[in-house]
Amino acid sequence: MAVEQRLEVPAQPEHLHEIREVVQRAAEAYGFDKDCVRDLVLAVNEACMNVIQHGYAGRNGPIRLEVVSQPDAIEFRIRDEAAPVAMSAWKARDLNDIRPGGLGVHFIREIMDEVCYLPTPDNTGNLLSLKKYQIGQGMDV
Amino acid sequence: MTAEVKMEQDYAVVCLSGEIDLHSSPQGRKLILACLHDGRPTLVDLSAVSYIDSSGVASLVEGFQLARERKLDFALVGVSAAALNVLKLARLDKVFPIYANVQARLAAV
Numbered sequence: 499m500a501v502e503q504r505l506e507v508p509a510q511p512e513h514l515h516e517i518r519e520v521v522q523r524a525a526e527a528y529g530f531d532k533d534c535v536r537d538l539v540l541a542v543n544e545a546c547m548n549v550i551q552h553g554y555a556g557r558n559g560p561i562r563l564e565v566v567s568q569p570d571a572i573e574f575r576i577r578d579e580a581a582p583v584a585m586s587a588w589k590a591r592d593l594n595d596i597r598p599g600g601l602g603v604h605f606i607r608e609i610m611d612e613v614c615y616l617p618t619p620d621n622t623g624n625l626l627s628l629k630k631y632q633i634g635q636g637m638d639v
Numbered sequence: 640m641t642a643e644v645k646m647e648q649d650y651a652v653v654c655l656s657g658e659i660d661l662h663s664s665p666q667g668r669k670l671i672l673a674c675l676h677d678g679r680p681t682l683v684d685l686s687a688v689s690y691i692d693s694s695g696v697a698s699l700v701e702g703f704q705l706a707r708e709r710k711l712d713f714a715l716v717g718v719s720a721a722a723l724n725v726l727k728l729a730r731l732d733k734v735f736p737i738y739a740n741v742q743a744r745l746a747a748v
Contacts, residue, residue, distance in 0.1 A: 511662035518660075518690070536724065543692050547661050593730045597704070598697035601729050605693060608728055 502527070503565040509554045509578065517546050517563055521574065524565040528572045538630060541609040542574050544602035545626055553580030553624065571631040575616070579623040585615055642667050644674060647741050651679040656687030659695035668698035675705045675713070682744055686717030691725050703735060716741050
């Protein structure tokens with residue numbers, strides 16, 4: 499397991515494009531096809547949006563992204579210093595309910611193979627893991 | 640992202656281009672809603688959109704709903720492959736009226 503890339507940006511919307519660029523480069527280098535790269539960029543962007551909008555909710559703080567390359571999967575780890583969130587708080591909305599908002603969680607779950615929170619070293623903030631297996635390697639959750 | 644409004648017959652055509660994300664989507668949302676608040680049928684041209692996230696999609700949904708409330712025509716035109724992929728993920732590709740381009744919509748009126 500090797501950490502391929504690291505990026506730390508302020509949790510502000512104008513920095514999301516920097517996160518997307520890192521994800522795109524890492525996913526391309528890992529060998530995912532163009533469509534998969536595009537989807538991974540969207541999923542990580544949505545997770546970071548959640549940190550900005552719901553985690554920090556207007557407060558300042560960092561978002562740290564790590565890309566971990568594994569033999570069978572690529573993992574994006576997103577670290578923040580916002581109030582801890584439980585996976586049970588992630589609610590995708592009913593897609594038949596046509597209204598603005600609430601799509602980010604659906605996108606993440608649809609695109610990624612594994613989504614979970616990992617323990618943080620000091621029990622503060624959150625460490626979200628988004629994992630995508632190579633085709634034929636993973637299990638949908 | 641860049642955003643501009645053109646007039647085509649009675650229609651306002653909101654042309655969005657580039658990357659629509661949490662940083663830029665408020666600008667597009669404001670234009671779409673302003674056209675509808677002015678009482679204009681509105682088309683949103685997504686042909687030059689290279690990326691759109693859920694905040695951009697939310698702006699389109701908001702426009703769609705306001706148009707319905709106000710009984711105004713609202714459609715997406717020239718939807719790029721990148722934008723269509725996200726609309727499909729959201730299962731919204733069958734909800735929004737989608738046309739190949741502005742002329743195709745105007746011809747169908």
